[in-house]
Amino acid sequence: EAVDRLSGRGIGLSVVAEVARSLRGAASLRPRFPWGAEVEIAVPFSAARQPLLLVEAAGQSYGLPSHGVERLLRLPAAALETVEGQPVLRIETEGRDVIAPVMALPVLLGEPATPIPVEAGHVKAVLLKSGDRRCAVAVDALHDLRELAVEALALPGVDPSLVTGVAQPEGALPALVLSPEGLVGRWLRDAGQLAGAGLGLAAAPQSRPAATILVVDDSITTRTLEKSILEAQGFRVLLSVDGLDALNLLRAGDAPVDLVVADVEMPRMDGFGLLQALKTDPRLAAIPVILMTSRADPEDVRRGLELGAGAYITKQKFDQRELLATIGQML
Structure with missing residues (x-):
């Protein structure tokens, strides 16, 4: 009732x-x-959903899984340089300059004579990454990012290392789903000399200790979900079952914490009480706090932000990309 x-x-x-x-x-x-x-x-097993960047090249629609897409580019054609006859671009990534090869997407799919498409003096390209290697594939059009069901595809003459399935965007033609790793691997095989010279290779970034995030939630399901998401991104994760448990852990100081993600509705001490206790403790006041809760009333949001929360995310609209982007901005 x-x-x-x-x-x-x-x-x-x-x-x-x-x-x-x-x-x-x-x-x-x-x-x-x-x-x-x-x-x-x-x-059905064929109903696996993936976030796909939809592009168009030579009259065909393609989907590129977002995990292998590092950047979308629109650059003047005059900005392209040449290394041993191969068009390349210079781009800054991870704080370093990288020279990446540029080629029309159909080239990697077996159409070697396809020129790089140029529109109004500019080239549209997708920077793909596989490990430390990068290459840019030029396309006719960049559409949007959608989460679509990907079905298995078994056609004669189709390389399964390059084409992993097919997706059907609503109101559009079917899109062949490509493997970013397979595309970069094809370039490495076909241009071994250039790859061996370091083309498309980014210098290893300076290593730094992983940030430690404290997740505070009385729901074991939510704690486990958030822990798996954050650990997959390389963070070290600590867990607390409520605000009082988290406050005791932080005051003990045994494990320095860089950021707190806390629920609001919890026994003993709720998220608002935890936030207020942190902001009034000189030793802990600098730790950024994200409140993530099902309480979406404007009064609750205002109260959380007034108490000093760096962000307020509602679980009804939970999107792990939003959570990770918010954490990246606050660390």
Whole structure:
């Protein structure tokens, strides 16, 4: 009859079912005896979703998984240089100058005579990265970034190391999904001499200790999810079950903490109380705090920011890219 710590607002599983159906699957909820409930979600293996950058080259649409895209470029054609007959560009990345090869995307897909497309004196390109190697593929058009279902593709004559599947954007033609690692690997094989000379190779960045982030949440599910996301980005992660536990850990000083990500609704001491205690302690006041909670009322947001939170993120609109971008700005 009311929302409490166990009963929700009745929309979460509806969203799950809607997403499952959009992937040509289904979700079911049934009682589990002698107590509890059981949720079963079934989707086809072919329904794996990926964030894809959609581009167009030589009349064909392609999708590039975002994990292999380092930068989008629009540069004057006159800015391209030549190294042993290969067009290259100079670009600053990770604080260092890198010379990266530039070629039309179809060249890496088996059309060696394809020229670099130039429009209004400019070249549109995607800077791909695989390990320490980079190369820029020139395209006719850069569209948008979408999260799409990627289906397996098995066609004669298609190199599976380059083309990993096909996606169907709504209202558009099917897009072949390419492997950034496979494209860079094809360039390395075909231009071994230039690659051996260091073309497309970035100098190793100066190593620095990984930042330590304290995650404070009374939900073990949320703590585990945030921990896995942050550790995948190289952060060291500490966990606390509520505000009081976190405050004791920070005051002990056994493990220096660079940033705190805290829930608001917690037993013993909530996120607002933790934030207020940190900002009034001279030793801890400089630690940036991100509040991430389901409380999205404007009054709660205003209160959190007035108490000194560096950011206020609502769980209803949680996007791990937003969380990571916010952390990057605050560290």
